[in-house]
Amino acid sequence: MKLNLPEDREFTGPSLLWKRVMAFLIDMLAVNFFVLIPFKPFFSELFPSDYSFSQMYAYLNSNPHFISRITIVSVFMSFMIMLYFISFEAKFRQSIGKKLMNLHVRSQSNELKLWQHFIRNILFLPIFPFILLWVLDPLFMFFSKSKQTLTEILSKTEVVQKYNF
Amino acid sequence: MAKKQEDIREFTWGRAVFLLITLVAVGFILSIIMSLFIGSDVESLSGNVAVIPVKGVILGDDGDYLFDEVVSSEEAIELIEKAAENPNIKAIILEINSPGGSPVASEEIANAIKKTNKTTVAWIREVGASGAYWVASSSDYIVASRMSITGSIGVIGSYLEFEGLVNRYNLTYRRLVSGKYKDIGDPFKELTQEEQEILQKNLDSIRDFFVEEVAKNRNMKKYEVEKAANGLFYLGEEAKKLGLIDEIGGKDEAIKFIEEKEAITAELVDYEPEKSLLDLFSDIMSKQSFNAGMGFGKALLNPNLYNKVVNQYII
Secondary structure, X not given: OOOOOOOOOEEEEEXXXXXXXXXXXXXXXXXXXXXXXXXXXXXXXXXXXXXXXHHHHHHHHHOOHHHHHHHHHHHHHHHHHHHHHHHHHHHHOOOHHHHHOOEEEEEOOOOOOXXXXXXXXXHHOOOOOHHHHHHHHHHHHHHOXXXXXXXXXXXXXXXXXXXXX | OHHHHHOOOOOOHHHHHHHHHXXXXXXXXXXXXXXXXXXXXXXXXXXXXXXXXXEOEEEOOOOOXXXXXXXXXHHXXXXXXXXXXXXXXXXXXXXXXXXXXXXXXXXXXXXXXXXXXXXXXXXXXXEEEOHHHHHHHOOOEEEEOOOOEEEOOOOEOOOOOOHHHHHHOOOOOOOOOOOXXXXXXXXXXXXXXXXXXXXXXXXXXXXXHHHHHHHHHHOOOHHHHHHHOOOOEEEHHHHHHOOOOOEEOOHHHHHHHHHHHHOOOOOEEEXXXXXXXXXXXXXXXXXXXXXXXXXXXXXXXXXXHHOOOOOOOEO
């Protein structure tokens, strides 16, 4: 007997918050273990590993010229983090974390353009005023109707997932 | 909606791994570029014993000596201060290979060494004479090879006099001065007896000051230093007998002294002056020129030829 049941239907909608957080953490692990490997010696040499916070504070105070070096290293590392997200999302519309969480990035208009990728990831630049985005960007996700971050709104992009019925 | 679905491309793990490898390669290239900006500085932040080179003629700045190895007191002091400020650094080794140079620049470096609160060791290699010895004497401990040339405590203020040449070619030196001694030491006129005495007096004063400083630095009596302060250079063994150095040896002995005094395992780190592209170019040119004219170079390896600064005292 053939039942006339409705077929599975698929629709794409805003991603769940916990999935986004998990995807981001997985991406950060990937970045930390692979992409930033070439820069680790610089940081380990810049910071004595056995220093407490107060010792580190005194250390940086007595060596103000270290700060400019830390800034240079940070800028290069940030560039690599941006490159990771831009290259993965431009090629696959997914980063490793998003793949594992089954999320995708898409443009709200037509095809994703380079400037959209750049704006999406501009928060990684360790320069004022972009560092403010570290706080503002995720906050927008909680309060915006579309559950988008600030950089997603500015870049007219969104992170979506598939839902099955 | 259908159009938006087309935007999502296929993610395969093979492609992802390839992209990750590409990113790591890009990272390595970028880190090499970055190290060109900050490489030498970052190196100088690890380790607990700073090795600071004092190689070449000691001068106040490294201005116009493109193809000569010189020690700029400004740069040397900057490195010493940088090492002194770094809490990781417990001791400083001065790697000396210098025939001396400007008394003022030598004194500046010596004072910078005395100001540090770290253990300092002078490791004299081939030559640590005259002004370079002054620098060495300001450290806590001096190590030199038995074949090292050291000492040469004295002052030289020689220059070429062209008066005979001027006369031979029927040239006239037109003397226009306001102030009797304004052109003292001018190479185009003969030095008078009175002028010579004045210059000699100045040289003697600098020498006295040199001797006093060495005596103070080495914790010796002035008369003890006077015995060695005849301008002669001494090889390691003799220098040790005269009290000018503490130990016959090299790098290992310098490290051993530091490890015993500071109770640490020494990890050396080179503190080098930051080099511009021009410096790197001049280094390469200098080495190539040296190799090309090795024989000629050997003939020129005479300390007096370092006295490039005419009419300046060299110690």
